[in-house]
Amino acid sequence: MRAADSAGRPIPSSVLSLGAQPLVSANAHAAPAHGGHEEHHHYTTTGLDSRKIAIWAFIGSECMLFASLISTYLIYKGRSIVGPFPHTAWTNPQTGQVMKPILNIPVTSASTFVLLMSSLAMVLALAAVENKDKPLPAGAGLGDRMLASSKLWLWATCLLGAGFLAFQAYEFTSFVHEGLTIKTNLFGSTFFTLTGFHGAHVTAGVIWLGTLLAIDYKRGLGPKDALNVDIAALYWHFVDVVWIAIFTLLYLIPD
Amino acid sequence: MATVAASPTYASHATGEKEGIMAWLTTTDHKKIGTLYLHTSLFFFIFGGLEAVLMRWQLMKPNMTVVTADQFNQLFTMHGTTMVFLAIMPLSAAFFNYLIPLQLGARDVAFPRLNAFSYWVYLFGGLFITIPIFGWMAPNGGWFAYAPLSGRTYSPGINMDFWVLGIQILGVSSLAAAFNFATTVINLRAPGMNLMRMPMFTWMSFVTQFLIILAFPVITIALVFLQFDRFFGTNFYQVSAGADPLLWQHLFWVFGHPEVYILILPAFGLVSEVLPTNSKKPLFGYPVMAYSGILIGFLGFGVWAHHMFAVGMGPIGDTVFSLTTMLIAIPTGVKIFNWIFTMWGGSIRFTAAMKFAIGLIALFTIGGISGISHSSPPSDLQQTDTYYIVAHFHYVLFGGAIMGIFSGIYHYFPKMYGRYMNETLGTWHFWLNFIAMNLTFFPMHFSGMLGMPRRIYTYDANQGWDTFNMISTAGAFLLMPATLIFIYNFFSSKKGGEPAPPNAWDAATLEWSIPSPPPEYNFAKIPVVHSRYPLWDLTHPERTKDVPHTDAGMVHTGEHDVVDMHIETETFTAKQLGIPMPSATIKPFWTALGMVIMFTGLLMMPHNKTAGYAGIGVGAAMLVGFLYAWLTTPLEEHH
Structure with missing residues (x-):
């Protein structure tokens, strides 16, 4: 039976989910619902x-946090006094040493792809959780079984997120070896802070998804958990969207 | 099925409810948290006031030596920081906590434990930033901490580290609270209370939450840059590395100007409750009051560079920000006129709250007019960094925000404690405060126009400032007995004040339809709202006959305890009524403490690496551990 309020509007399943803590709870004696949990309408x-x-x-x-970081990067673009620079070579006037443009766009394109794919996996994970109660169609193939596995897609999201972080760790390390640290110049300060903040957000997201995965192993995620997964997914997609802005503004647009 | 008529034999503390200090440490009740906010912020208000008195003492006469130059720097930095972040904002938060759920017809805020967390972070953050002044190690770079001057090169000591990290801590508190209150207003309104029926205080608070949500991340990032510059040697504000010395100013004021509306809008909301109630008339131009609040919020993000006319932005920048600044006077002026028209033709009752509300109108108007005078860059160049500016922002903040908050305290005290504050003492407080305030700040217009710069710790005689400074100091000294009267009145009325009926002022909104002090569950039956003045619909229908009444938004919720607008006179316990309440929990307290210990560890890093790592480790472990325990515990016990 599809729940509806008295005006006939259907109540979204997320409202009825177990995860929803009673906030303006009014009725302590609501009928017990499925799964032995009290359900509060x-x-x-x-x-x-x-x-x-x-x-939201x-x-x-x-958005304002990243807008501040990105604006600062853009304001300081091209204002570094010493190299290395992101898109152009720099010759150290003292040593005559030539430093190549430091950004490795092919590698970062790959890591961007990895992060974007994690959003796809996240969408599939949420769908799998929402549809957990629906029986698989008769003669369901491997593809159907895979699509129905929330564990698979949560793992995929986590691993792709971790993959992105590995790329970032590689990028940071190689930059340091090439002579760019957070102290070197304005580019280093703004670059490491901006991408570092983004990486911290990805890390938080991976941990968050990891806890959902742990719950999935412990007792199985189902439609009543859809809101929890949905909220994590919103955050995850947001972090991805921010990366699209960063990738475009930092990496793709030359000086 | 539990009803209001349920047997009252249920022992109120039968189920392990905490008592004494633990009841306060573990509370998730928005009213108790509001009370905690109120007392803590009043303490910081007194503290910040004493800092100001010390400064005025030093400036009483030329070449005084009450404090040293560096101590004076610490005093003005901490006076500003305290009043903005530790007094006015949390005083407003006290009212957000106490009133928003009551005015909406809700039983608590959306996230009661997050609410407790916000308070504890505020308390610990406030102590973090305040305690250093006892060793004269307090922040000394001004409340807006202009980089590069606040960088390690020019502010080498630990002083500004306290500020950078302390403001970061307080930002966490403000943001967590803002998410909570914005959600509460969006989602927990009683049936029938559409947005255009919300009480004006809740409206202005709602706008304020959006300002916090959008402005605080900007200062967070500005502080991160400064923190990285100071701790890790980055170049954000290093002019020698090519940095723009104006970056901090822009980031700070993109936050800082919305911040001044964060300070004033809740006070505007409070007087918008006090004036109609004590004029016995509906608020004049309610929709325009709501829209002008929203417009002030929007425009508030587009005027920040008027703080920077003196830096040489060029004619285009100066013109744009000059015009937006003049524009923002329009919605603010609309409010002033609407308050006057609210009183016009009303049968006015001059309670202490009403006097303070009228005081706000008068004094804020003076501050607004001096504000207009520096919206024009050529005029501003004569005024910037002089005492004229100090006069201006004290008229809007003391004359505006603080007068409004006092008005709110006198008005809502009977709701909080079931007793009136003493009106005679309230009148004394008002007049002393009003006179002393004008005595302190009005002469600053003149000393400023005669060229006295802000923030100087002393001055030579015979520059034409001597008399004005003496008057200002006399006013500041007079503010002390005024505040003392208030404090005495506040605490003595809690116990010995005249008992107040539930609707102490014959007011119109939901918070007055329930007993005073409100029971833990607020509303035994959630009322259904048909107009902006649901209580006057019952008690004074003649006052609301011109206000629109409809059934709009009046969905039937299917809840058995949602009933038509009514008055509740009896107090029960939530258990008796079968209303599930959030469990008391200590976890937000420990989580907040863990976070502040973490920041303390960071503070120690440049001085003692071991202590630094220890602090960060212990703090982070506490933060993660208690946050985990918090998130894995349900909000309510299962009954």
Whole structure:
């Protein structure tokens, strides 16, 4: 039976999910629901779970965070006094040493691809969690079974995220070996801080997804957990979208 | 099925509810957290006031030696920082906490434990940044900490480290609270309370939350740059490495100007409750009041560079920011006129709250007019960095925000404690405060126009400033007894004040339809709202006959305890009524403490690496551990 409020509007499944903590809880004696958990039909003004609204507010705030970082990078673009520079070579006037443009665009294109694919895996993970209760069609093949596996897609998302971080670790290390640290010049300061902040966000996301994976192994994620996964997915997609901006503005646009 | 008529024999503390200090440390009740905010921020308000008095003492006469130059730097830095981040913002937060759920008809905020976390982070962050002044090690680079001057080169000591990390901590508190309150307003309104029926305080608070959400990340990043420059030797503000010396100013004021609206809008909201109630009329021009608040919020992000007219931005930049600054006076002026028209033709009751509200209108208008006078760059060049600016922002912040907050305290005290504050003492407080405030800050217009710069720790005689400084100092000294009267009144009225009925001022909004102090569950039955003044619909229908009444948004929720607008007079426990409440928990407290220990470790890094690593390690372990325990515990116990 599809739940609906009295005005006939369907109540989104996320509102009815177990994860939704009673916030303006009104009725302690609601009928016990499936799975032995008490289900609270909590009225909220929008019909959405409050956590869904809060994550959007959080993402709005994060937009300003990255906007500040990216603006600073752009303001300081081309203002470094000493090299290495991102897109052009630099000759050290003291030593005569020539430093090549430091950005490795092919490698970063690969890591960008990896991160974007993680968003695809995230979408599939959420779909698998939402549809966990639906029986597989008769004669379901390997493809159907794979699509229905939330563990597979959560693993894929985590590993692709970790892969992106590995690329970043490689990039940072090689830059340091080539003579660019966070102290070297304005490019180094802005570059490492901006991409480092993004990497920290990816790391937080991988840990977050890891906890969902742990829950999946412990008791299995199902439709009642869809909101939890949905919120993590929103964050994950946001971090990906930010990377598209960073990749375009830092790597693809030359000086 | 539990009803209001349920047997009251249930022992109120039968189920392991915490008592004494633990009840405060573990509370998740928005009203208790609001009370904690109120007391803590009043403490910091007094503290910041004493810092100001010390400065005024030093400036009383030429060439005084009450404090040294460096101590004076610490005093003005901490006075500004304290008043902005530790007094006015959290005083507003006290009202957000206490009033938003009550005005919305909700039983708590959206995230009660996050709410407790915000408070504890604020408390620990406030102590973190305040304690150093006892050893004269406090931040000394001004409350806006202009880099490169606040960088390691020019501010080598630990002083500015406290500031950089302390403000970062306080930002966490403000942001967490802002997500919480924005969500609460969006999602926890009583049936029928559409946005255009929200009480004006909640409206202005709602706008404020968006300002916090969008402005604080910018200062976070500016602080990260400064922190990296100071701790890790990066180049963000290193002019020798090609950095732009204006970067900090731009980032700071992109945050800093919305911040001044973060400070004033809640006070505007409070007087928008006090004025209609005590004029016995609906608020004049309600929709325009709401829209002007939103417009102030929008424009507030487009005026930041008027703080920087003196840096030489060029004619285009100066013109644009001059025009936006003049524009923002329009919605602000609209508010002033609407308050006056609210009182116009009303039968006005001059309570202490009402006096402070009218005081806000008068004093904020003076501050607004001096503000317009420096929206013009040529005029501003004569005024910038002089005492004229000090006069201006004290008229808007003291005359505006603080007067509004005092008004709110007198008005809502009976709701919080079930007793009135003493009106006679309130009147004394108002007049002393009003006179002393003008005595302190009005002469600064003149000393500023005569060229007295801000932030000087002393001055030579016979520059035409002597008399004005003496008057200002006399005013500052007079503010002390004024505040003392308030403090005495506040604490003595808690116990001995005249008992107040639930609707102490015959007001119109939901918070007055329940007992005072409100029971833990707020509303036994959630009311359904048909107009902006649901309580006057019951008690004074003649006052609301011109206000639109509809059934709009009045969905039936399917909850058995949602009923038509009514008045609740009896107090029960949530258990008696079968209302599940968030469990008390200590975890937000420890999580917040862990975070602050982590920051303390970071602070130690340049001085003692072992202590630094230890602090960061212990703090991070606490943060992660208690956060994990928090997130894996349900909000409510299962009944």
